[in-house]
Amino acid sequence: MRVPYDPAVINDLVLRRADPADATAVADVWLRSYTAALPDVRRAHTDEEVRYWLREIVLPGQETWVATADGAVVAMMVLDGEDLDQLYVDPPWQRRGIGDRLVDLAKRRSPAGLELWTFQVNAPARRFYERHGFTAAEHTDGARNEEREPDVRYVWHPED
Template sequence: MNAGPSDVTLRRATAPDAAAAADVWLRSFAAALPSVVRPRSDDEVRDYFRDVVVPFRESWVAETAGPGDREIVGVMVLDGDLLSQLYIAPDRRGQGIGDRFVALAKERSPQGLYLWTFQVNEPAHRFYERHGFVAVEYTDGRGNEEQEPDVRYAWRP
């Protein structure tokens, strides 16, 4: 749907994408948030993507478009006006995939978006602020599974 300047296409996720999307999530989370303790095992994350995220959320993947070997290198999940997940494979960061996902999220939710990110994830803060999101709430983490202080960002057109 959304070919860009690189070898990556954004498209809606389908059931066969769930395992690869979960693996991107797992690798990206581990690389970006090494100090955050995950309350779910890798298998539980994969099950969640298979049973909930892909079938019941507006899930998108970034897929390399090379001949033969296609690979999922990013995942974005929308739940109404909540940008609930945006993860890029660590070796594909800085290539504009996240920018394209945010543009797509704004297209899909033109009235506005919000998201949560952990306070320790300063690169994410810079990324979202660059895309016009504003921090509107800081918490001590009691409201998330990880029990990690977080921040809610909002974007309004």
Template structure:
């Protein structure tokens, strides 16, 4: 199955656990040096009670399996995670295009400083670094970096 066969759609309640499990796999693979601040049960609860029902949550579905996740909260891109087997196959690009269409006035996000591949990805998509912190404001206590994207002004 290639990325063109993957459906991007709004998440429903039935997607919450599959999305949480995919997030856990992705976090472990992409961020092996970062301590996950919550155990698996807490992550699944957070997806079921907060992310899916209260925020604009999108999933990428291949067959009947969640292979990607995008969460927007207004102009804040809160989550963008892909199943490790689906990285580098265009899903992230599709999610960023979707996010920009949903928030044409601009987007902002945080990523961990150790996640250099995410930083390169966001920079490729026109995001500009605006701040670095020591991580004391995030649950993981991991140094992070803030990016913003603003649409090009037409002349």
């Protein structure tokens, strides 16, 4: 279901640190977004394993942010030092500037620079990151990731 664009929703958007009560919603956003963006990429973990990982490992141990609209989680982002480790926007909420706001937040939190990995087949994500000043620094055959999918490492450094 596609939610119609409503500029008021963006005005009501809240970016905040995730808390343990967000675990289910964060996992739901991650799973829906991954499935929509990468339907042909083999997932290395079941839904329950992803839910466990987010609930027990990521939320308690990493800098996890959510974007909420009317109290509902519509996007999530994980920062691990200078690694932008996860950024997922629920498909009905994409193309509304939410990802832009999360990347801006990540840049403010890591002003010395950021890096991230994405799959080579994820052309929309690659265009998104390139539009935000990230440049491809390394391409791999996927042998080092669990999905065994060719990927690309992007880096961002602030302008002098």
